[in-house]
Amino acid sequence: MKVVKHALPSVDGKGLMMGRPAYTDDLADPNSLIVKVLRSPHAYAKIVKIDTSKAEALEGVEIVLTYKDFDRRPHTRAGQGFPEPSPYDKFVLDQWVRYIGDETACVAAVDEETAQAALKLIEIEWDILEPILDFETALDNEILIHPEPEIFENFPIGFDPKRNLAAAYSMEVGNVEDSLKECDVVLEAQFFTQAQAHAAMEPHTVNARMDYQNRLVLYTSTQAPFHIRRIVSQSLDFPMSRIRVIKPRVGGGFGGKQHIHGELLVSTVTIKTGKPAKMVYTRKEVFESSFQRHPMRLDIKLGAMKDGTLKAINCHILSDTGAYGEHALTVFMVAGAKVLPLYNKVDSVKFYGDVVYTNHTSAGAYRGYGAIQGNFAIESAIDMLCEKLGVDPIEFREKNMMLKDETSPIFAIMGEGTEGTAMNMESCELGYCVSRGQELLKWKEKYPRVELADSKVRGVGMAIAMQGSGIPYIDMASATVKLNDDGFYNLLVGATDIGQGSDTVLAQIAAEALETTLDKIIVYSSDSDLTPFDTGAYASSTTYVSGNAVFKAAMDMKRAIVKEGALALGVKVEDIEYDGVVLKAGDKEITLKALSNRLYYSEDQKQLMITNSYFGTKSPPPFMAGFAEVEVDTETGEIKIVEYVSVVDCGTPINLALAKGQVEGGIVQGIGMAVYEEVLYTKTGKSINNNFLNYHIPTRKEINKLTTEFAESYEESGPFGAKSVGEIGIDTPPAAIANAVYNAVGVRIQTLPITPEKILAGILANKAKK
Amino acid sequence: MKVNVKVNGQNKVFNIEPGDYLLDTLRKENYLSVKKGCDNSSCGVCTVLFDGKPIKSCSLLTAKTEGHEVTTVEGIQKEADKLSDYFGAEGADQCGYCTPGMALSVHALKEENSNPSDEEIKEYLTGNLCRCTGYQSQHIAIRNYLEDK
Ligand code: FES
Numbered sequence: 001m002k003v004v005k006h007a008l009p010s011v012d013g014k015g016l017m018m019g020r021p022a023y024t025d026d027l028a029d030p031n032s033l034i035v036k037v038l039r040s041p042h043a044y045a046k047i048v049k050i051d052t053s054k055a056e057a058l059e060g061v062e063i064v065l066t067y068k069d070f071d072r073r074p075h076t077r078a079g080q081g082f083p084e085p086s087p088y089d090k091f092v093l094d095q096w097v098r099y100i101g102d103e104t105a106c107v108a109a110v111d112e113e114t115a116q117a118a119l120k121l122i123e124i125e126w127d128i129l130e131p132i133l134d135f136e137t138a139l140d141n142e143i144l145i146h147p148e149p150e151i152f153e154n155f156p157i158g159f160d161p162k163r164n165l166a167a168a169y170s171m172e173v174g175n176v177e178d179s180l181k182e183c184d185v186v187l188e189a190q191f192f193t194q195a196q197a198h199a200a201m202e203p204h205t206v207n208a209r210m211d212y213q214n215r216l217v218l219y220t221s222t223q224a225p226f227h228i229r230r231i232v233s234q235s236l237d238f239p240m241s242r243i244r245v246i247k248p249r250v251g252g253g254f255g256g257k258q259h260i261h262g263e264l265l266v267s268t269v270t271i272k273t274g275k276p277a278k279m280v281y282t283r284k285e286v287f288e289s290s291f292q293r294h295p296m297r298l299d300i301k302l303g304a305m306k307d308g309t310l311k312a313i314n315c316h317i318l319s320d321t322g323a324y325g326e327h328a329l330t331v332f333m334v335a336g337a338k339v340l341p342l343y344n345k346v347d348s349v350k351f352y353g354d355v356v357y358t359n360h361t362s363a364g365a366y367r368g369y370g371a372i373q374g375n376f377a378i379e380s381a382i383d384m385l386c387e388k389l390g391v392d393p394i395e396f397r398e399k400n401m402m403l404k405d406e407t408s409p410i411f412a413i414m415g416e417g418t419e420g421t422a423m424n425m426e427s428c429e430l431g432y433c434v435s436r437g438q439e440l441l442k443w444k445e446k447y448p449r450v451e452l453a454d455s456k457v458r459g460v461g462m463a464i465a466m467q468g469s470g471i472p473y474i475d476m477a478s479a480t481v482k483l484n485d486d487g488f489y490n491l492l493v494g495a496t497d498i499g500q501g502s503d504t505v506l507a508q509i510a511a512e513a514l515e516t517t518l519d520k521i522i523v524y525s526s527d528s529d530l531t532p533f534d535t536g537a538y539a540s541s542t543t544y545v546s547g548n549a550v551f552k553a554a555m556d557m558k559r560a561i562v563k564e565g566a567l568a569l570g571v572k573v574e575d576i577e578y579d580g581v582v583l584k585a586g587d588k589e590i591t592l593k594a595l596s597n598r599l600y601y602s603e604d605q606k607q608l609m610i611t612n613s614y615f616g617t618k619s620p621p622p623f624m625a626g627f628a629e630v631e632v633d634t635e636t637g638e639i640k641i642v643e644y645v646s647v648v649d650c651g652t653p654i655n656l657a658l659a660k661g662q663v664e665g666g667i668v669q670g671i672g673m674a675v676y677e678e679v680l681y682t683k684t685g686k687s688i689n690n691n692f693l694n695y696h697i698p699t700r701k702e703i704n705k706l707t708t709e710f711a712e713s714y715e716e717s718g719p720f721g722a723k724s725v726g727e728i729g730i731d732t733p734p735a736a737i738a739n740a741v742y743n744a745v746g747v748r749i750q751t752l753p754i755t756p757e758k759i760l761a762g763i764l765a766n767k768a769k770k
Numbered sequence: 771m772k773v774n775v776k777v778n779g780q781n782k783v784f785n786i787e788p789g790d791y792l793l794d795t796l797r798k799e800n801y802l803s804v805k806k807g808c809d810n811s812s813c814g815v816c817t818v819l820f821d822g823k824p825i826k827s828c829s830l831l832t833a834k835t836e837g838h839e840v841t842t843v844e845g846i847q848k849e850a851d852k853l854s855d856y857f858g859a860e861g862a863d864q865c866g867y868c869t870p871g872m873a874l875s876v877h878a879l880k881e882e883n884s885n886p887s888d889e890e891i892k893e894y895l896t897g898n899l900c901r902c903t904g905y906q907s908q909h910i911a912i913r914n915y916l917e918d919k
Pocket residue numbers: 805806807808809810811812813814815816817826827828829
């Protein structure tokens with residue numbers, strides 16, 4: 001392959017580093033009204049009276065919006081396939097606020113200072129209600145977070161607001177209780193995972209204007225522009241045909257931008273005033289008032305035989321969706337659906353639980369999407385079980401894990417909020433990933449621990465993981481290829497580049513299929529007026545689903561070129577040989593350049609422009625094995641990640657450098673979740689660490705050595721053999737690091753993050769026992 | 771009030787409020803390479819050079835730039851162009867939101883210390899956060915750029 005499977009520079013990296021205006025705020029109308037939101041100071045309260053007259057009277061204030069300005073139209077802010085598997089439990093503005101930071105009112109003014117001053121002039125009389133801040137007490141609590149009658153589910157997702165239940169689910173293969181009784185050894189363990197912030201460097205930003213056709217044009221930093229268009233139309237009752245959504249360059253998403261943020265309020269301001277408007281979240285708002293990873297409590301039971309055969313898995317999860325139910329069911333289900341099939345040889349497996357409302361910031365989509373939570377619990381529990389059994393944890397995994405050409409009944413049972421899709425693993429190099437990772441880390445020399453001088457101990461630990469590649473029968477992507485004179489192409493895709501490099505990867509797929517070079521593919525993405533549809537950048541779908549659409553459209557274009565070439569040369573289509581540059585038939589030939597000029601200007605004139613689309617009929621999982629080496633200071637509990645080895649099967653990595661970037665970026669976010677990051681609240685539900693000084697994302701000082709390799713693997717159903725790679729990297733660090741810490745100092749951390757305090761407490765407790 | 775400041779080699783007069791911060795002034799004046807990422811001087815995407823030294827423009831009052839020199843990435847286009855080749859080769863730029871600030875920090879580092887150790891590079895750039903890349907690819911790219919490989 002000439003273009004695919006090479007480490008080519010991204011199509012946009014240079015321009016962005018050179019500072020060309022490209023992000024949402026760079027493209028705002030300079031005369032935009034500044035839109036600011038008054039955010040709730042209470043975790044749960046009702047507005048008894050709201051007086052905006054003083055704010056409205058302030059010079060420079062254009063409009064003030066409260067719940068009274070909106071029809072009560074429940075919707076979800078989750079950008080998902082329609083109808084969404086998330087409850088319609090949110091109003092643009094509501095008389096009730098359900099967490100500290102919730103939207104209470106909104107001001108648009110000529111400048112930031114005036115908008116801020118106006119917010120302070122809004123007078124509210126509150127009825128302060130008692131909140132639920134501990135998710136373990138939410139279910140069937142007498143306090144109801146969503147008592148309003150209008151809210152509903154689109155189809156059965158277990159939604160029961162009278163029980164504070166956003167969603168619930170259960171499934172069982174075989175009979176877990178019976179299987180566990182037959183097992184020689186049963187392990188029971190409880191795990192907790194924390195809320196994690198996405199912390200994309202670009203804050204949520206949106207700007208709006210009415211254009212010369214009196215249509216609403218939104219520029220927004222989103223992962224799902226077509227869903228944004230639909231939700232704006234639905235929730236504001238504004239015709240979809242009068243909305244254009246443009247996604248410019250986006251400064252990182254990680255799931256956080258797979259939701260509505262300021263779009264509804266900014267659109268309302270612009271529709272009502274006719275004036276351009278913009279909203280840029282402060283970092284505090286990004287932390288407190290956007291979304292976060294669902295905290296979970298996971299109760300795991302594993303049963304095995306003495307010979308190291310895993311027989312049964314029982315997994316119960318309680319998940320905290322916060323104030324609103326975006327992605328409540330689906331994140332919860334992925335915690336099972338993209339973890340449990342790893343151990344496909346069990347007799348029985350049960351997965352069930354509840355997703356509850358609390359008065360915290362909403363949880364939502366976040367890279368890993370449940371799989372990281374499930375992986376931490378299951379992959380920690382496997383090591384714990386192995387210790388009980390006295391077997392080697394790697395041998396145990398090799399014996400029990402998913403292999404090529406195998407399947408799991410879970411694929412057919414569990415989908416994204418609905419039934420799943422049966423599939424065989426036509427590509428799965430997990431075995432190679434596990435053995436290669438050991439070599440790279442020198443596992444055998446280091447396992448389980450090496451003691452250094454001065455109270456330092458190094459330990460190694462590992463975990464395996466899988467993800468998916470899009471959502472079968474739901475995610476659709478499309479691509480248009482247009483041939484220009486001079487023989488270069490436009491590639492128009494709905495797919496959404498949020499920094500992961502999809503414009504580059506999709507252009508590479510088109511270039512390879514069209515047998516041309518990357519500079520001949522001019523890619524333009526995510527503009528609801530100009531590009532064809534795509535569900536968006538989520539669910540690890542772009543390379544596989546959008547990539548397949550691009551491949552199909554490009555191959556169609558190639559056939560169309562050959563047909564036109566045959567016409568131009570006066571020969572039969574079958575007689576044409578075409579290498580992407582010259583069309584030949586015997587001694588006759590025409591270059592693509594000449595042919596394209598002919599089509600534009602001289603004979604048989606026409607525009608060649610072809611659209612094709614793709615939706616998956618399966619979701620081939622990428623796999624990986626992650627190996628951590630940690631160093632623990634036994635006197636302070638301090639932990640350093642010495643090295644992290646990743647061996648990944650993502651099928652063909654379309655762009656070697658960008659694929660590696662996806663893995664390593666994911667690993668470091670996973671390391672963040674494992675050891676540094678946790679959204680913390682006071683007893684009254686106020687965020688404690690709503691900024692980068694108090695919320696520690698990894699800096700370059702904490703990252704010592706990342707070793708990343710790809711397995712040779714080819715997925716028949718993917719474009720040039722590719723599967724996805726966007727999320728898989730984040731899944732293993734919490735479990736691999738927890739296992740490494742245990743191997744180093746004998747302390748088993750079951751509640752993330754793995755902090756020095758917890759490690760030290762464990763070391764001291766172990767000493768006390770001795 | 772008026773402030774006289776040299777931006778990217780050109781003398782400018784900015785009309786500002788005394789409490790304005792340099793980041794907001796620069797963006798208002800259309801230096802859009804300078805990004806905003808936080809509220810309390812903790813992310814580094816707003817980095818500019820102030821008399822050649824990297825500073826966070828979100829925490830410097832524009833009034834304090836009177837008589838000084840400010841450089842944004844618009845002022846080091848050649849260097850950014852070259853550095854971006856090294857970033858591109860390693861896949862060290864994803865969303866790119868952190869990269870203009872990074873380019874300025876790397877440029878300043880190069881001026882100060884032509885042969886920094888790995889630790890010195892990390893130390894110098896630690897205030898330039900990146901949520902996308904995991905840092906290692908950036909580190910390799912910067913190392914190669916400094917060694918002109
Ligand atoms: S904007 Fe974050 S440091 Fe200046």
